[in-house]
Amino acid sequence: MSALLRSELLKVRTVRTFLWLALASVALVVIASISVSASTGAIGSASDDRSVAQIAAIALIFSLIGGIIVMAGEVTHGTVTQTLLATPVRERIVLAKAVVAALIAIGFALVAELLVLAITVPGASLDFHNARLVFLGILIAAPLAAVLGVGLGGVVKSQGSGIAVSLVWLLIGEHIVLLISESASKYSPGRAFAALASGERSGHVLLGMSAGGLASVVWAVAFVSFGLLVFLRRDV
Amino acid sequence: MIEVVDLRKRYRKATAVDGLTFMVRDGCISGFLGPNGAGKTTTLRILLGLVHPTSGRATIDGHRYRALERPLGRVGAVLEASNYHPKRSGRNHLRALAAAGEIQPARIDELLDFVGLGRAGRRAVGGYSLGMRQRLSVAGALLGDPQILLLDEPANGLDPEGIRWLRDFLRGFAGEGKTVFISSHVLGEMQQLVDEVVIIHHGRLVAHETVGELTARAAGGTRLRSPQAARLREALEREGIDARGEGDRLVTAAPSERVGEVAAANGIVLHELAADTASLEEAFLELTAGGGIE
Numbered sequence: 309m310s311a312l313l314r315s316e317l318l319k320v321r322t323v324r325t326f327l328w329l330a331l332a333s334v335a336l337v338v339i340a341s342i343s344v345s346a347s348t349g350a351i352g353s354a355s356d357d358r359s360v361a362q363i364a365a366i367a368l369i370f371s372l373i374g375g376i377i378v379m380a381g382e383v384t385h386g387t388v389t390q391t392l393l394a395t396p397v398r399e400r401i402v403l404a405k406a407v408v409a410a411l412i413a414i415g416f417a418l419v420a421e422l423l424v425l426a427i428t429v430p431g432a433s434l435d436f437h438n439a440r441l442v443f444l445g446i447l448i449a450a451p452l453a454a455v456l457g458v459g460l461g462g463v464v465k466s467q468g469s470g471i472a473v474s475l476v477w478l479l480i481g482e483h484i485v486l487l488i489s490e491s492a493s494k495y496s497p498g499r500a501f502a503a504l505a506s507g508e509r510s511g512h513v514l515l516g517m518s519a520g521g522l523a524s525v526v527w528a529v530a531f532v533s534f535g536l537l538v539f540l541r542r543d544v
Numbered sequence: 545m546i547e548v549v550d551l552r553k554r555y556r557k558a559t560a561v562d563g564l565t566f567m568v569r570d571g572c573i574s575g576f577l578g579p580n581g582a583g584k585t586t587t588l589r590i591l592l593g594l595v596h597p598t599s600g601r602a603t604i605d606g607h608r609y610r611a612l613e614r615p616l617g618r619v620g621a622v623l624e625a626s627n628y629h630p631k632r633s634g635r636n637h638l639r640a641l642a643a644a645g646e647i648q649p650a651r652i653d654e655l656l657d658f659v660g661l662g663r664a665g666r667r668a669v670g671g672y673s674l675g676m677r678q679r680l681s682v683a684g685a686l687l688g689d690p691q692i693l694l695l696d697e698p699a700n701g702l703d704p705e706g707i708r709w710l711r712d713f714l715r716g717f718a719g720e721g722k723t724v725f726i727s728s729h730v731l732g733e734m735q736q737l738v739d740e741v742v743i744i745h746h747g748r749l750v751a752h753e754t755v756g757e758l759t760a761r762a763a764g765g766t767r768l769r770s771p772q773a774a775r776l777r778e779a780l781e782r783e784g785i786d787a788r789g790e791g792d793r794l795v796t797a798a799p800s801e802r803v804g805e806v807a808a809a810n811g812i813v814l815h816e817l818a819a820d821t822a823s824l825e826e827a828f829l830e831l832t833a834g835g836g837i838e
């Protein structure tokens with residue numbers, strides 16, 4: 309397994325895709341953090357602290373996209389053929405890719421959180437004590453989002469369609485679910501992850517952090533299982 | 545040993561492989577021939593565990609590809625070119641493959657030199673010509689030092705020099721007692737390269753024989769000239785061989801060896817004896833013109 313992990317890490321390191329993803333994530337986090345710091349009196353309460361810390365949740369989107377690319381990028385470029393020749397047991401490939409995507413995601417989340425802290429603690433007097441549950445939630449949510457992305461990447465036929473599907477879902481699909489049923493929408497993937505990253509022990513609009521975390525785990529496992537099933541049956 | 549037994553692959557709209565059975569022995573170069581759409585690529589991909597058959601089985605040394613212990617060390621495959629990330633260098637592509645196959649990294653530069661990519665190996669594959677990609681594919685196939693090499697139309701996109709290089713390489717590879725199974729719809733190349741051919745058409749086997757047998761089958765006749773043509777004709781007829789002709793010339797469907805033997809046994813003088821061999825191309829076209837030989 310370690311040989312396979314090394315191979316998957318090499319694939320990530322030898323193209324710039326993931327560097328660009330990281331840079332995009334960093335840029336958005338920095339811009340958001342600076343604008344919060346610049347608006348004086350932004351932080352007045354513990355819930356304000358949490359809202360500011362949630363800037364780091366930007367890394368979740370990029371973790372999801374990273375997971376999709378780790379898995380579906382090989383289909384897009386056709387390298388999946390050679391990957392399968394070297395490792396014909398497809399379950400092992402999906403496992404290795406999930407681990408690598410999760411590692412990347414933890415990196416994205418850590419960098420985002422450190423940047424938020426570095427900019428908003430001195431600039432807007434962010435209180436880490438109030439924000440730490442948010443940071444913890446994001447550190448857990450990021451690898452889960454990446455694993456979900458790997459699962460989605462196993463279903464779609466190209467990384468582009470995987471990214472498009474997930475963005476359309478987050479921007480439109482989630483709202484449609486909310487319109488249909490407010491109580492059910494709490495369990496939708498976007499809101500489950502948001503709850504995990506909320507830092508709120510019990511939410512009103514969202515689930516509480518632990519319930520949201522549980523729902524996020526269920527979504528990630530469901531997606532990666534389905535992605536694996538599709539990938540196992542796929543003709544390459 | 546490559547073994548395909550009653551293999552079938554049905555897609556929604558087409559049946560790509562339709563009850564195909566054949567076996568390729570170790571230590572020789574076998575051609576896998578058939579016109580475009582005959583099912584060659586599908587068969588090879590099933591052999592490699594990339595495509596799932598609808599029924600039947602395809603095994604290598606008795607095992608399905610998925611069950612092979614170190615697959616890269618058993619089988620090398622050169623599939624269609626262009627299966628590369630355009631921004632990754634050829635060398636890094638091989639590094640990732642070698643890592644997954646637990647192959648010594650030292651072998652990578654050795655192979656890049658061997659296939660003539662050398663320094664180009666450090667450039668992004670996006671800038672490679674089709675021929676360079678094929679060479680990279682060959683390097684990838686050889687990473688694990690396999691005993692069997694499967695190639696799917698490797699001559700596509702190669703210039704004449706590249707084709708010569710590939711042919712020499714394959715001869716050397718087979719010369720070490722290893723096995724080559726190479727598909728093509730272009731036959732001129734195969735005639736000089738392969739020991740035997742597996743010919744398929746519409747996903748079915750049409751012929752599996754040596755190149756000599758195949759050529760003999762298509763025209764397979766013998767032309768001869770003899771001052772004792774009439775006597776020879778009678779002698780041949782006694783052996784059950786039909787011959788036609790006028791004057792001192794005769795034409796028969798029997799192979800030239802057989803005709804020569806009959807003539808010698810009867811003390812008949814021959815002035816000319818020629819095997820009327822067709823090119824592999826003609827033989828192939830004849831076989832795949834209709835639904836098969838049956």
Ligand SMILES: Nc1ncnc2c1ncn2[C@@H]1O[C@H](COP(=O)(O)OP(=O)(O)O)[C@@H](O)[C@H]1O
Pocket residue numbers: 543555556557558559560561578579580581582583584585586587
């Ligand atoms: N993925 C696929 N989906 C549907 N039909 C396919 C697919 N792959 C191959 N076919 C069909 O199966 C037949 C055999 O194709 P192929 O194995 O590529 O032949 P060859 O390699 O001999 O040219 C063709 O008719 C082709 O259109």
Ligand SMILES: [Mg+2]
Pocket residue numbers: 581584585586696697
């Ligand atoms: Mg083909």
